[in-house]
Amino acid sequence: MNRLSLTLSRGIARVTGSALGPYQSAVIRIGFAGTWLLFLLREFPHRQELYGPTGPWGWNLARELTADNHAFTALLWSDTQLWFECFYLLALLASAALLLGWRTRTASVLFMVGVLSLQNRSVFVGDGGDNVLHLMSFYLVFTRCGQVWSLDARRAERAEAARARGERVPADLVGPVLWAVLGLALVLATVTGRFDNGWLIPALLWTALVGLALWWAVDRWAKARDPKILLDVVANILHNGALVVIMAEACLIYATAGWYKIQGSRWQDGTAVYYPLHLDYFSPWPGLADLMSSSGTIMMVVAYGTVMVQVAFPFTLFNRRVKNVLLVLLMIEHSVIAVVLGLPFFSLAMITADAVFLPTSFLRRLGALAARARVRVVRRGVRTVPAPRSAEEDEHVAKGRVEAV
Template identity: 60%
Template sequence: MSVEKDIARTPSPFKGMGSKLDAAIARFLYRITSAALAPYQAAVVRIGFALTFALYLLREWPHRLELYGTTNPWGFDLAQRLIASNNAFTVLLWSNHRLWFELVYHGVLVVSVLLLLGWHTRTMSILFMVGVLSLMNRSVLLGDGGDTLIHLMASYLVLTRCGQVWSLDARRRERQETPPRDGCDRVSVTLWILAGVGLALAQMTGFAKLPKGWVLILWGLWLIQALWFWAGRRRSRDTWALFDVVANLVHNAAMLVIAAQVCLLYATAGWYKVQGSRWQDGSALHFPLHLDYFSPWAGLSQVFDSRSTIVTLITYGTVVAQVAFPFTLLNRRVKNVMLAILMTEHATIAVICGLPFFSLAMIVSDMVFLPTNFLRWGGSRIAAARDRITAPLRRNKGPGDRNESRGVTV
């Protein structure tokens, strides 16, 4: 009996584990539903990819007709046959008229700038996705790898609340005494009505040639936003809270997918390189340095290629960095060091191999893993630099100037 009493008095190692586990699950659920996590990282994705695509469109502006327009060697009929076979989406195949192409091309450029600035990001993110898919799917033979990444990230951005910081939307909410609920202002509603009317007219007139799947996607996004406006206009806090929780869950899931996409990209690239004989013997870098397409600075390429030790070290280092990157996420300090190495590598590729937009897209993807404190610090430094530049303009603009700008003569 004494032994049984001693066993009864001995505390169980499993005592309290159920309550602790329940508390941990409750904290986790509260965290992923109460707020949109990683808002600065989402803003970096928005700004970075919008900037990358806008710069790309500006650089290719003189060649836009040959790349995506009416004089494209990949003819209109060939593009239509390809789209009919893979059900891809592009509005450029709705018409072969040059005016339609110019409207789409310059419209995408404007949308990219507006998304970069964070002006009504809900609407702009969807228009940005439509524009990116339209151009990329029109000429499938173009691209250097960065286009595929932009293609994916443009689709993921639609699911994120990427305008909470570093955007005109956030600035407008801060300045208003009683700001409307997120994305429920009059301009947003007007833009969404115009988008719905335009899509409906295009379908009714037969101008829009949409695969059935894309009809459901576009109208589904439009109806979801209509429900969001409806919930924002209602006085019921419970209804709005439910929609807000769902939006937070979708945002957090999308940010997780973005992070997983970057890890998968590096892991697959690294393991495929491991299987290549040129990467195994350390000579893979030698060959692109002798291709005119990847050698805009022939002298610089020759300097790198003249030292076999450097070529071998960079070749092996690239494979090690890409294979190891997903595992470095387990340690914050190692991860930050690896991010610096990868960003330096992509910046070097941009200069030596002449792939600026591919490298910029990769650097932006890497920035998803930067610490929030570092992003805040960088944002504050940029804001301080902006204030120093604009301070003389604000000092020179006196009260009389401000009144004259309002139509009042002093």
């Protein structure tokens, strides 16, 4: 009984005392923000047809659908072209800010608003990757995903180093100003009745606004440490809970997909793999698709291997080595799907969801390699820039040129 209580107390202390998986949460932040940013940039020339007010799925049709399913989308607040262009630009900037880890808490909320608004505006243009991104954008709001590999982390390290040297750290003004502007926008949207399709998203937005305002006020004026510790514990619990939900969501996706494939005969005889390879929509490389489909052995390995890996993956989480092997196989599978079937954003979303299970040691080594590569690139750039000459050197060069003439 004492051992059980000791284990339980240690578990509670770990869950409440720190935000677990800082590298995993940073990877999913970078992965999902990068996936959505690349998608928005690729579809920028086609944004009017996909989400614009004059697109095939008209503004009135979208209003009727959201009134029935209570989906949130800020694009239906106005049918003007100016509002659409400004919001699309806001979605791009929010994705870039979240990717870089700049004002991560604010960027994660704006990222969620951008994803939900654009996808719910035209629900018939998405695929499985969009569904994953839809869910993960909601979960990311609850995570502390800017602890590492972010501009926020670098700013915090610099502030800590300045305090250690005894220097005065200037007060943060960007955060309060940013949240004051967003708070004013939220008040106007609430007063004018823009949130008329549901209460979940506006409640989340108001909770985030009030919570971060409280955090800033306590950090600025509270002299005792107890309020800060309490807020930090609440944030850690929300982060760890959201991370568990993200893991459970990934397992649920693979489990349902694998067991659904078992029930039918198309994955048993290989036709579920064969036919998509010969559809024009999923054949960016017809020669490669023909090469794969010409071999019955390849079709059998792909079909049965996909089913076995997806069904087995949730059960291998308790064995680290087997889990890592299946994780590599899943990432290879999605990479092949991206190339052969021409679904890069679906594959990127699924690979990012898989990355939450990557070992911390591997992610640290990966981060160290990226840091060394960045230092080398910076050093090469510095070497290519010639050093400024002194006045004596300039005079000597000028004298040499005169003598040459």
